[in-house]
Amino acid sequence: xxxxSTIALKFLRQGFAQTLLILVGIGVGVAVIVFIVTxxxxxxxxxxxxxxxxxxxxxxxxxxxxxLIAPALDNQVRLVRQDxxxxxxxxxNNWQQVLQSMEKIPTVTAASPVVSGPxxxxxxxxxxxxxxxxxxxxxxxxxISIGDNIVxxxxxxxxxxxxxxxxxxxxxxxxxxxxxxxxxxxxxxxVLTITGIFELGVRELDSRYVYLExxxxxxxxGLFGGVTVIDLTVSDIFAxxxxxxxxxxxTALKAESWMQTNSELMNALKSQSLSSNLISFFVALSVALGxxxxxxxxxxxxxxxxxxxxxxxxxxxxxxxxxxxQGALLGLSGSFAGAGxxxxxxxxxxxxxxxxxxIRPSVTIVPIAVTVATIAGVLAAxxxxxxxxxxxxxxxxxxx
Amino acid sequence: MSExxxxxxxxxxxxxxxxCYNLGLxxxxxxxxxxxxxxxxxxxxxxxxxSGSGKSTLLNLIGLLDQPTDGELFITDIATRHLEDExxxxxxxxxxxxxxxxxxxxxxFNAQENVLMPLMVKSGKPNDEQQAWAAQxxxxxxxxxxxxxxxxxxxxxxxxxxAIARALVTRPALLLADEPTGNLDTQTAANIFELLRKFNQDxxxxxxxVTHDARLSxxxxxxxxxxDGRITEDVRHxxxxxxx
Numbered sequence: 001x002x003x004x005s006t007i008a009l010k011f012l013r014q015g016f017a018q019t020l021l022i023l024v025g026i027g028v029g030v031a032v033i034v035f036i037v038t039x040x041x042x043x044x045x046x047x048x049x050x051x052x053x054x055x056x057x058x059x060x061x062x063x064x065x066x067x068l069i070a071p072a073l074d075n076q077v078r079l080v081r082q083d084x085x086x087x088x089x090x091x092x093n094n095w096q097q098v099l100q101s102m103e104k105i106p107t108v109t110a111a112s113p114v115v116s117g118p119x120x121x122x123x124x125x126x127x128x129x130x131x132x133x134x135x136x137x138x139x140x141x142x143x144i145s146i147g148d149n150i151v152x153x154x155x156x157x158x159x160x161x162x163x164x165x166x167x168x169x170x171x172x173x174x175x176x177x178x179x180x181x182x183x184x185x186x187x188x189x190x191v192l193t194i195t196g197i198f199e200l201g202v203r204e205l206d207s208r209y210v211y212l213e214x215x216x217x218x219x220x221x222g223l224f225g226g227v228t229v230i231d232l233t234v235s236d237i238f239a240x241x242x243x244x245x246x247x248x249x250x251t252a253l254k255a256e257s258w259m260q261t262n263s264e265l266m267n268a269l270k271s272q273s274l275s276s277n278l279i280s281f282f283v284a285l286s287v288a289l290g291x292x293x294x295x296x297x298x299x300x301x302x303x304x305x306x307x308x309x310x311x312x313x314x315x316x317x318x319x320x321x322x323x324x325x326q327g328a329l330l331g332l333s334g335s336f337a338g339a340g341x342x343x344x345x346x347x348x349x350x351x352x353x354x355x356x357x358x359i360r361p362s363v364t365i366v367p368i369a370v371t372v373a374t375i376a377g378v379l380a381a382x383x384x385x386x387x388x389x390x391x392x393x394x395x396x397x398x399x400x
Numbered sequence: 401m402s403e404x405x406x407x408x409x410x411x412x413x414x415x416x417x418x419x420c421y422n423l424g425l426x427x428x429x430x431x432x433x434x435x436x437x438x439x440x441x442x443x444x445x446x447x448x449x450x451s452g453s454g455k456s457t458l459l460n461l462i463g464l465l466d467q468p469t470d471g472e473l474f475i476t477d478i479a480t481r482h483l484e485d486e487x488x489x490x491x492x493x494x495x496x497x498x499x500x501x502x503x504x505x506x507x508x509f510n511a512q513e514n515v516l517m518p519l520m521v522k523s524g525k526p527n528d529e530q531q532a533w534a535a536q537x538x539x540x541x542x543x544x545x546x547x548x549x550x551x552x553x554x555x556x557x558x559x560x561x562x563a564i565a566r567a568l569v570t571r572p573a574l575l576l577a578d579e580p581t582g583n584l585d586t587q588t589a590a591n592i593f594e595l596l597r598k599f600n601q602d603x604x605x606x607x608x609x610v611t612h613d614a615r616l617s618x619x620x621x622x623x624x625x626x627x628d629g630r631i632t633e634d635v636r637h638x639x640x641x642x643x644x
Contacts, residue, residue, distance in 0.1 A: 002524040010508035308504045311465060312566075313493020314521040315486060393465045397504065 001325075004318055007309070008325040011302060019330070022294040026334025026377075027341060029287035030369050033280045034342025034361065039349070040276035042359025044269050048237065051265060052258060054200045056112075056143050056231035057240045060102065060247060060255045062090050089117045091226025092253060099230055101251075107234045107243055110142035113227040115217045119184045121164075121210065123172040130168065131208045132182065134217020134227075143231045146198050146211065152176050153196035157211050163196035165206035182210065188220050284376055291330050292380035295323055299384045306388050307396025316389040323385030324378055331377020332370065339366040410477065411495075411573045411606040412439040412462060417471035419457055419629075431457050432629045434471060439574070439608060444600045446617035447610045449626035455610045456578060458626065462608065463496055463576050464488040476573055493522055497567030497605075499577040499596075505551040505559055505566075511538060512547035515565045522570070537565035541595055557588035561595065568599055575599070577609040581616065593619060 012019045065085045072078040092098055095113055102111045115134040120127050137157045141147055146163065147155040153176040157163055162180060174180060174194055182190045192212070199206055218224055234243050240257035247255035259266050299306070306319055346361050419432040431454045439445060449455050460466040461473060464480060473480050475495055480488060497518075505514045515534040516526045526534070538547055541561035543554075551559055560580060567575055577596065581589030593609075593616050600607045609620065617623050618637065625633035 003520045006520075007508075014508040304504070305506050305508075308500075308506060309517070309521060310489070311463065311492070311498050311504075312518045312521055313489060313570075315489050318521060394460050397465075397500065 001321065004321040005325055007322045008329060011298065011305075011322070012326060012329060015298065015301070018294060018298070022290055022330055023334045023337065025290045026287050026330060026373060027338035029283045029290075030335040030338025030373055031341035031345060032283050034339055034365055034369055035345040035349075036276055036279050036283075037365055038342070038346050038359050038361045040272050041362065042357060044272060046357040047265070047269070050201075051262060052237060054144060054202050054205055055258060055261070057234045057237055058232040058244045058247070058255055058257050059261075060092070060098070060230040060232065060251075060253050061228065062092050063252060063254050065090070089221060089223060089228060091115075091223050091228060092230065095227045095230065098251065098253065102230060102232055102247070105243065105246075107236065107239065108232050109235050110139070110233045112136060112139035112143045112231045113214065114140070114229045114231055115214060115221060115223055115227045116229060117184070117217075117221040117223075119182050119210075119220065121168065121172060122181045122183060123174060123179075126172050128168060128171055129208070130182070130210045132184075132210055132212055132217050132220060134212045134214040134221070136214050137211075140211075140231070143233055144200075146196075146200075149198045149200050150196050151199045153194070155198070156195040158213050159216055160193055161195040161213070162192040163198060163211040164194060165209050166197050166199040167203060167207035168210070169194070169197045171207065180210075182220060184220055184222070186222050188222060190216060190220050192216075284372060287331075287334075287373065288376040288380040291327055291377050292383060294330070295327055295381050295384040296387075298326070299323065299388045302388070303391060303396050306391050307393045310391070310393035311397060319391075320385045320389040323388050324381045327377035327379075327381025327385070328374050329377075331374040331380075334377075335370045335373030338373070339369050342369075409441055410438045410474070411441055411443075412608070413437075413474040413477070414462075415472040415474070417458075417461065417473055418469050419454070419461060419466075420469040423469060430469075430629065432461070432468075435629075435631055437624065437631060437634065439606045441573070441604050441606055442600070443606045443608075443622060444597060444620050445606070445608050445622040445624060446620040447608055447624050447626060448612070448614070448617050453626045454629040455626055459576055459578050459608070459610055462574075463498060464492045493518060493570065495573045497570065497572035497575045499560070499563050499567045499575065499580045501579040501582045505562055507551050510548050510550055511543060511554065511562045514551065514562055515569050517566060518570045534565070534569060537568060538562070540598075541565050557585075557591070560588075560592055564592065564595055564599070568603065568605070571603060572605060575605050575607045577607065579610050579612065581611065581613065589613065589616065 064087055067082050067085055069080055069082070099111055099113055102108055113136065117132055119130055119132045121130045135157060137155065141155070151166055153163070155163055164180065169175065172180070176194055176197065178194050180192050180194055182192065212220070214227075218226060234240050237258070241259045244255040244257040244260070247253065309319065343361060343366075346359055350358050414435045414437045417432060417435040418430060420428055420430045422428045435458065447455055447458070457466070461468050464475070468481055471481070475491055478491060480491065483491065506517065509517065512531075512534055515537055516530060519526055519530050535547060538544060541564055543558060543561055543565070546554065546558065551562070554562065564580070575596070580596070581592050596607055596609065599605055611617050620637065622634070622636045624631055
């Protein structure tokens, strides 16, 4: 391979302007791919982390209650008109055992029992509809980090203490140390001290979520000792649906992943990925076509040299390799330069861009881009290299 | 590099060699009509004839760059007509050296590298012995000190001398030269001929030169005349050689 590599390098060096031009072309293409893939990846990561910052990866709940209908007898057709059952607040049976089972699933990183139900918050004449969420704070922090989003006070949820959203605090005109009276439909009431105010950045949550200690919430909602939901986080967020399906199959409970509850978001993410992949594919294709056309021209320019080398005893396979190596060298060096430029573009975006979110190039993007570009270079070189190897030496030597 | 061949051994033998173009088409034309000839190890032979007589076609066939339509062509007693391209390439690089009318050096390489090219395509990076041999050949053609020059930095005569050194670097059994002095002035042409003659004697290398120059052809040991694809004359100019 030494002589083939030497000839390939000398040919590329001799046609320096042509080589430089195609290297710039490959470099720009690879830089665009690195930047677009990083940008879209960063954007998606940002959207997902913001979405999952306020919700569990998987919610495990009791199945919905349905009417029991006796099966039809043989040779009978039964027409049924029914009203769906109203869904009352129900606890997960044996939730402690269920919780332990969930924690044993290898991909589950955290599990937290939650009891939640509707209530009203009253202060003076003001009455607001809220969602009571009873939690074990230490466990729940691993699902949604309320502590990181506290804007006043501290995340201290214990008997008689509550943490509420910033919008609700503003609507009711309360502050840290103030009292909040909660009422449920079953005439249960509780008066709590506000120890913290959080802001998750989602208006619906900031205006309705009221965190209570688990036992106090159970008493308030009339579900003594029960929990309505078990929240889970998993190690691979995009495998959440698989874990949820597994829980669905193995238990009599309903498990729903964040991907199912945010199906529109998932569609948007998939569309983004598709666009990014399509852009990358077409840029890579145009880079490959650029290499192919430059090498096709090179074969024509080098026709006489190919004939001379053949007359000197160069084999067809050697001529084939000369041009395949040229394709690989162009792809390799162009993509290295392009990956560097792409990296700089990412840095410029982070330093001088809109500042909405930071993007971090994946450590794998450069080796992948370089490998793909080199393979594309070799593939693009196949046709010109084949033509070079099949040239008739007599005609090639005479070529002017 | 080819093994040494004794003076009486045939380096090249043609047996009813025919070459047609456009075979089977209405435009079919036969350019070589059943040629027979033999070239031995010490032969220094000129191939002459008018334009269109088939000299270059014959040289391409002998150089295994083209294939005959019929007959047989032996290089060092190896029948070549039915050889695959790969086998012909290997036989060519082991036994045949080429000198073209237009030197046909490769501009991307310097003089020394051009001389080494046949060895490099055969066995890769040249070793010290091969480098020394190439330098020795360049010195023999009067180009000592020009090793690092690119072809474009050399005169026409110097380029042709590099081409001769390149043709000899593999110590071929047969050297083919297609009008090697066609583009050179009379004095340079005579020098090139002298060089070819010297190598013919020093290396036991049969030389076949296509030339239009009657004066130069007279300086060869033997002149073969080709007219309309037929050998019309095969004359030895010296008496101490065997009959062809």
